[in-house]
Structure formats: structure tokens, C-alpha cells
Amino acid sequence: MLKSRNQIYDELLVIKCRQGDSTAFNELVGRWQKRLWHFVYRVTGSESAAWDIVQETWYGIIKGIRKLEDVSVFPQWAFRIASNKCADWGRKQKRQERQNKELIKQGQSESWEMQNDGEKTESLQAAIGKLSPERRALLELRYHESFDINQIAEILNVPEGTVKSRLHRTLEKLKQIVERNKNE
Amino acid sequence: MSDIEKELTKVLKENGRFDADENAARRKEIEQMIFQKYETDMFKVKVVFWIFFVLSLGMMAGGYICLRFANDTKAMLCWVLLFMIGFNSTILMKLWYWVCDTKLNVLKEIKQLELQIAECIGKESPSKD
Numbered sequence: 001m002l003k004s005r006n007q008i009y010d011e012l013l014v015i016k017c018r019q020g021d022s023t024a025f026n027e028l029v030g031r032w033q034k035r036l037w038h039f040v041y042r043v044t045g046s047e048s049a050a051w052d053i054v055q056e057t058w059y060g061i062i063k064g065i066r067k068l069e070d071v072s073v074f075p076q077w078a079f080r081i082a083s084n085k086c087a088d089w090g091r092k093q094k095r096q097e098r099q100n101k102e103l104i105k106q107g108q109s110e111s112w113e114m115q116n117d118g119e120k121t122e123s124l125q126a127a128i129g130k131l132s133p134e135r136r137a138l139l140e141l142r143y144h145e146s147f148d149i150n151q152i153a154e155i156l157n158v159p160e161g162t163v164k165s166r167l168h169r170t171l172e173k174l175k176q177i178v179e180r181n182k183n184e
Numbered sequence: 185m186s187d188i189e190k191e192l193t194k195v196l197k198e199n200g201r202f203d204a205d206e207n208a209a210r211r212k213e214i215e216q217m218i219f220q221k222y223e224t225d226m227f228k229v230k231v232v233f234w235i236f237f238v239l240s241l242g243m244m245a246g247g248y249i250c251l252r253f254a255n256d257t258k259a260m261l262c263w264v265l266l267f268m269i270g271f272n273s274t275i276l277m278k279l280w281y282w283v284c285d286t287k288l289n290v291l292k293e294i295k296q297l298e299l300q301i302a303e304c305i306g307k308e309s310p311s312k313d
Binding site for chain 1: 186188189191192193195196197207210211214215217218219221222223225226229285288291292295296298299302303
């Protein structure tokens with residue numbers, strides 16, 4: 001498989017980071033911060049949570065980068081860390097929700113509406129917002145980050161077949177929501 | 185790619201307020217914290233390396249000094265053993281560092297070469313199998 005110039009450059013930066021080159025690390029953060037943030041924001045639906053999770057993701061990257069033997073898997077590895085952090089965040093949210101159900105419920109509905117406020121809320125955009133965080137993560141990885149099915153399987157730690165079926169079901173659900181919105 | 189997939193790609197690329205002005209301060213703050221953490225971690229690795237290195241040297245020096253003043257054979261053997269452990273540890277640490285550094289340097293050279301080739305053929309977008 002031929003790699004693009006950007007992929008090779010990222011690999012070069014990761015190698016330099018492993019050698020302790022802080023300039024290379026700065027550059028790597030500059031190149032990946034936005035992509036990770038977008039992914040986390042899409043999954044959590046909250047800007048503030050996205051910043052916190054991205055920060056934790058980078059801490060995880062710093063901790064593990066010296067042990068990363070195959071530098072070509074950096075994108076999948078970084079997104080897997082982010083995905084795990086999002087899952088942790090989701091569990092924490094659920095726990096809090098259980099503890100104070102009404103308060104959190106109100107906060108969640110507010111936060112999602114707040115992000116869409118002022119933007120052109122198209123039907124598809126609104127439909128994406130109605131999906132579960134796991135499904136939003138799947139869409140983001142496939143259609144924004146353009147990862148292959150096997151790479152997504154690696155990131156989410158599930159078999160390729162599961163990714164395909166989940167993706168299919170998500171698209172079906174999305175179509176249903178869009179249709180329903182049109183009819184309403 | 186179906187219509188909904190094309191539309192999805194478009195919608196997902198448009199959304200997100202990463203570059204919004206109100207996020208600039210937060211972004212900068214987080215980036216600074218990340219850099220600090222990286223620097224601290226790298227410093228810690230160096231400190232740990234030097235602690236082990238100094239300990240090994242200490243063992244070596246201590247073993248050698250005690251060996252010179254030892255009277256019986258059993259004690260001499262013990263001090264020789266300590267000296268050898270310290271001596272070999274320093275060698276192994278330097279060797280380990282050299283191997284890791286060389287491996288990364290070779291990898292770096294290969295990547296630089298790959299990058300030059302990619303630039304020559306002007307391949308900008310990711311390719312599929």
C-alpha cells in the first residue's frame with residue numbers, strides 16, 4: 001500500500017517524538033489536535049467535555065508513545081485512546097445521571113441544543129444528533145476521518161463484521177430519522 | 185458511495201467549532217499543558233536513566249574499593265561480584281540506549297527517504313489498497 005506524503009510525515013514526527021524532540025511533538029499536536037477534537041466533540045456533543053477528553057487523550061499519547069513500536073498505526077492508536085476516553089466519559093455521565101437523574105437530563109438536552117444554536121440545522125445534522133454516541137463515533141471515523149473498515153475495527157476494538165453491520169444499521173436509522181423529520 | 189453517504193461526508197466536515205474565537209484561549213491553554221507534560225515526562229525518563237546509571241557506577245566503585253581492602257577470599261569474591269554487576273549494568277545501559285537510538289535514527293532516515301519519494305511523485309491524498 002502506498003502512503004500519502006502526510007501519512008509519512010506523521011510517522012516521521014512520531015519517530016522524532018519518541019526520541020524526545022519537543023519541536024516535533026508540538027507539530028504533531030498541531031496536526032492532530034483538531035481531528036481528535038472533532039471526533040470527541042461529535043461523540044460527546046459537548047465542547048467543554050471535548051476539550052477535557054482531548055487533553056486526557058494527549059496525556060495517554062505521551063504516556064504510550066515511547067512504547068509505540070509500529071509508527072504507522074499512530075492514527076488508529078490515537079483515535080482508540082480518544083474513543084476509550086469517550087467511553088469512560090459516557091460511563092461517568094451515566095453514573096451521574098443515576099445519582100441525579102433530573103438535573104443531568106436537563107443539562108444534556110440543553111447542551112446539545114446549545115451547540116446547534118446559530119448554525120444551519122439541516123435535517124441530517126439534526127438526525128446525527130439523535131443517534132447514540134457510539135453511532136456518532138462510527139460515522140465520524142468513517143465519513144469524516146475516512147478510515148477503512150479494518151482501521152475502525154482496530155480503533156473500536158470490535159470485529160470488522162460488527163463494524164460493517166453497525167455502519168449499515170446506523171445509515172438505515174439515519175435515513176429513517178431524516179424521513180420522519182421530513183414528514184413532521 | 186450512496187447519496188446519504190456523500191451528504192454525511194459533507195455535513196460532518198462542515199460541523200465543529202474548533203477554530204471558534206471563544207475556544208482559542210482554551211485551545212492554547214490545553215496545548216501548553218500538553219507540551220509541559222511531554223517535557224516533564226521526557227525529563228523524568230532522563231532522570232530515571234541517570235539514577236540507575238549513577239547507582240551502577242556507585243556499585244562498581246564501592247565493589248572496587250572494598251575489594252582492595254578485603255582480606256579473605258569469600259569477601260573478595262563478593263566484592264568482585266558486586267563490581268561486575270555494576271560494571272555490566274553501565275555497559276548494558278549504554279548499549280540499550282545506543283541500540284534504541286540507532287534503531288530510531290535508521291527508521292527516521294527511511295521515513296525521510298519515503299517522504300522525498302512521495303514528494304517526487306506528488307502523492308498528496310491517501311491511497312487505498
